[in-house]
Amino acid sequence: MADTHPLRVAVIGSGPAGIYAAEALVKQADGNVLVDVFDRLPTPYGLVRYGVAPDHTSIKSIARYLQRVLEHPGVRFLGGVEFGSDVTRDDLLACYDAVIYATGAMVDRHLGVPGEDLPGSVAATDFVNWYCGHPDASGLDVDLSADEVAVIGVGNVAVDVARILAKTADELRATDVPEPVLDLLGGSGVRHIHMIGRRGPAQAKFTTKELRELGALPHTEVHIRPADLELDPASAALVESDRHVRGNVAVMRDWVGRPVEGRPRRLDLRFWLRPVEILGTDRVEGLRLERTALNAEGRVVGTGEYETLPVGMVLRSVGYQSVPLPGVPFDPRAYVVPNEAGRVLGEDGAPTPGEYVAGWLKRGPTGVIGTNKADAAETVRALLADLDGRPRERPSIEGLLEARNVRAVTYDDWLGIDAEEIELARSLSRGERVKLVGWDALRRACRPHTP
Numbered sequence: 045m046a047d048t049h050p051l052r053v054a055v056i057g058s059g060p061a062g063i064y065a066a067e068a069l070v071k072q073a074d075g076n077v078l079v080d081v082f083d084r085l086p087t088p089y090g091l092v093r094y095g096v097a098p099d100h101t102s103i104k105s106i107a108r109y110l111q112r113v114l115e116h117p118g119v120r121f122l123g124g125v126e127f128g129s130d131v132t133r134d135d136l137l138a139c140y141d142a143v144i145y146a147t148g149a150m151v152d153r154h155l156g157v158p159g160e161d162l163p164g165s166v167a168a169t170d171f172v173n174w175y176c177g178h179p180d181a182s183g184l185d186v187d188l189s190a191d192e193v194a195v196i197g198v199g200n201v202a203v204d205v206a207r208i209l210a211k212t213a214d215e216l217r218a219t220d221v222p223e224p225v226l227d228l229l230g231g232s233g234v235r236h237i238h239m240i241g242r243r244g245p246a247q248a249k250f251t252t253k254e255l256r257e258l259g260a261l262p263h264t265e266v267h268i269r270p271a272d273l274e275l276d277p278a279s280a281a282l283v284e285s286d287r288h289v290r291g292n293v294a295v296m297r298d299w300v301g302r303p304v305e306g307r308p309r310r311l312d313l314r315f316w317l318r319p320v321e322i323l324g325t326d327r328v329e330g331l332r333l334e335r336t337a338l339n340a341e342g343r344v345v346g347t348g349e350y351e352t353l354p355v356g357m358v359l360r361s362v363g364y365q366s367v368p369l370p371g372v373p374f375d376p377r378a379y380v381v382p383n384e385a386g387r388v389l390g391e392d393g394a395p396t397p398g399e400y401v402a403g404w405l406k407r408g409p410t411g412v413i414g415t416n417k418a419d420a421a422e423t424v425r426a427l428l429a430d431l432d433g434r435p436r437e438r439p440s441i442e443g444l445l446e447a448r449n450v451r452a453v454t455y456d457d458w459l460g461i462d463a464e465e466i467e468l469a470r471s472l473s474r475g476e477r478v479k480l481v482g483w484d485a486l487r488r489a490c491r492p493h494t495p
Contacts, residue, residue, distance in 0.1 A: 049437055050118075051077040053427070054140040056127050056369070058083040059090020060110065060413050061403025062146035064420035067113045072424050079119045080140070080441065084126040085179070086453040086486050087461060088114060090148060092413065094178045097204040098219035099211070101476075106413055114455055122441075123453030128370035130450045131441070139441045142398045142427050145372060145381060145388070146420075149364035149404040155196065159322030160360070164190070168201050168361035175208055175229070177222040177479030179486055187327075188232040190356025194331045196319055197361030198241035199249035205359050206239050207257060210264040210309050218475035220465070237264075237311045238353055242318035242336050242344055245272065245296055246279035252291035259299060264309040268299050272315040278342060318346065322358050331355050364409040372399070381405050386423025387430070400427050457490035464489040 053069055055062045058081045066079040087093060089107045096103045114121050125131060127147075136143045152167040154160060164187060173181035188209075195206045208216070213230030221229070241248055245268075259266050273296060275283060282289045296313065316336045323330035335349040366381075368374035373390055375382045381401040382389040388399035402423045403416050411419075445452060465477040472478055480486055 051142075051431070052140045052438065053077060053079050053142045053144065054136045054441075055079060055081045055144045055146060056136075057081075057090065057146035057148060057403070057405075058085075058088040058114075058121060058123070059146065059148050059403070060092060060106070061148065061405075061416040061420055062090070062144070063088070063110045063113045064417045065144045065146055065402045065424060066116075066119045068417075068421045068424035069427075070113075070116055070118050072421075072428055075118060077118055081114065081119060081121050082125050082127065082131070083121070083123045086123040086490050087458060088121055088123065088455075094173060094176045096176075097172075097208065098176060098221045099207070099216060100204075101219070103413070104220075121453075121455040121458065123458060125445070125450060125452050130448065131444070133369075133371035135441075135444055137398055139438050139444065140398075141431070141436075141438070142400060144386075144400045144402055144423060144427070145369060145405055146402040147366070147369065147405055149366040149379070149409040151365055151367055152360055153363040153365050155319055155322075155360055155362060157319050157321055159324060159328070162322055162324050162328050163187075163326065164324070164328030164356060165322050165358045165360065168195075168197065168205055168359050169364065171205055171359055172201065175221055175225050177220070177225070177481060179481075179483045182482035186228060187357065188228060188234055190328075191233055192236040192238065192353065192355045193234050193357040193359065194238045194240060194353055194355045195359045195361060196240050197363075198239065198243075198313075198315075199361065199363070200251060200254050201364075202239060202359075202361040203250045203254045203258060205361060206237050206311060207261065209234050209237055210258075210261050210311055212263055215262075220469070220475065220477045220479050222479045222481045223468075223472065224481055234357075235309050237309070238314060238331075238355065239311060240314045240317050240319070240333065242316070243338075244275070244279050244315045245293055246275060246282040246289050248292060248315075250292070252288065252295060255292055255295050258311060258313075259295065261309075261311075263307050264311050265302070265305060265307045266299050266311045266313065267302070268296050268313045270300050272313075273297055273300060276338060278338060317351075318344070319358075320346075320350070323352070328356055328358055329354075331358055364404070366405045366408075378408065380408055386419075386426045395430075397430075400424075453490055460492065461486055461489040 069077050152169045174184045317333040320334050321332040331353045334346045336344045339345045365379040383401050386400045387395040390396045400423050402420045469478040
């Protein structure tokens with residue numbers, strides 16, 4: 045690898061997958077590499093900043109580790125640069141020896157039921173973006189006046205959404221939730237939250253730690269129906285064989301029969317129900333559900349038994365999926381970039397030279413944040429093994445951006461945002477930081493002297 049010209053690699057996406065890829069490149073190439081980490085946002089860290097729940101401060105501290113990677117002399121952050129418009133696939137392949145796509149999974153899967161597009165029916169990704177201060181969601185019209193709300197899904201994101209709805213503003217005051225969001229949550233009319241899964245408790249995707257947090261909410265009573273914890277043979281076998289499932293079911297069984305204490309909010313955890321229609325004319329007025337069961341093949345089927353919940357808001361959390369990148373191969377069925385050990389595969393099934401993928405865009409939305417580290421290392425091993433000789437001199441990305449009048453946000457620019465958020469928290473007596481709201485505020489903070 046030693047040569048006059050170091051290896052130059054572009055990483056598209058500055059979330060955990062992208063930054064772990066940059067770290068792996070620096071380590072595996074013995075420092076003889078220059079990595080440019082691009083992001084369309086002026087802020088790095090992806091879902092660590094805009095997806096991890098604000099009250100999960102220990103997980104959000106991963107940003108400090110990722111920060112050290114971005115501060116490495118061989119790594120450069122280029123924010124505010126959108127792939128497909130500011131720079132294209134061909135641009136990057138001309139300017140770099142290799143490109144790693146790591147843009148994650150950015151949108152929710154659809155329920156596919158009537159009424160899904162009614163006002164008051166909100167994708168969990170949008171709601172999470174809103175309470176996490178994502179600039180794209182600063183204009184989201186969030187109406188928390190409904191007394192009853194349904195959260196569709198029983199994964200960790202659904203648990204996060206339900207927990208944020210159940211907490212008081214005082215409980216969230218020390219977090220980085222934007223001030224307007226905190227004000228709206230403080231005036232919330234939500235008193236009854238229904239969390240709904242179409243399968244049973246043994247098939248739920250949340251972790252036991254997240255589940256226990258629901259039971260520890262001081263202002264919310266958690267209820268579960270004893271009948272929902274009656275296990276069919278397949279579910280009983282899962283409980284016996286899987287420690288994680290066994291822990292979840294044990295926590296839920298402990299909730300059965302809890303005395304009613306008159307707390308101001310209530311959370312009902314419901315299973316074996318699937319949405320068939322979101323009801324309403326001008327906005328959400330109810331949710332129609334069908335009771336489900338497992339057939340002989342282990343598939344979920346409807347039983348013909350229905351019930352309606354009088355909810356005024358539905359939050360849909362049934363999984364994330366990636367979106368195609370302009371010009372980059374994409375599998376519309378699996379919602380990933382087709383790849384082999386991180387090598388992007390073209391329509392003929394052969395690797396496309398110089399293109400690689402990491403993270404959820406590579407494998408789908410599975411695993412935890414740390415899973416991306418080993419995943420990125422695998423991709424980088426493939427990239428370095430594929431080099432067919434010495435890196436060659438290429439046109440600079442700086443010249444291309446300048447010609448298009450695109451001014452990238454540097455790491456130092458990002459530190460301006462960082463400093464302003466820390467100062468805002470100090471002025472409000474609210475903790476370590478408070479997120480700035482909207483694109484304009486972020487741009488002003490990173491370039492305070494730009495007219």
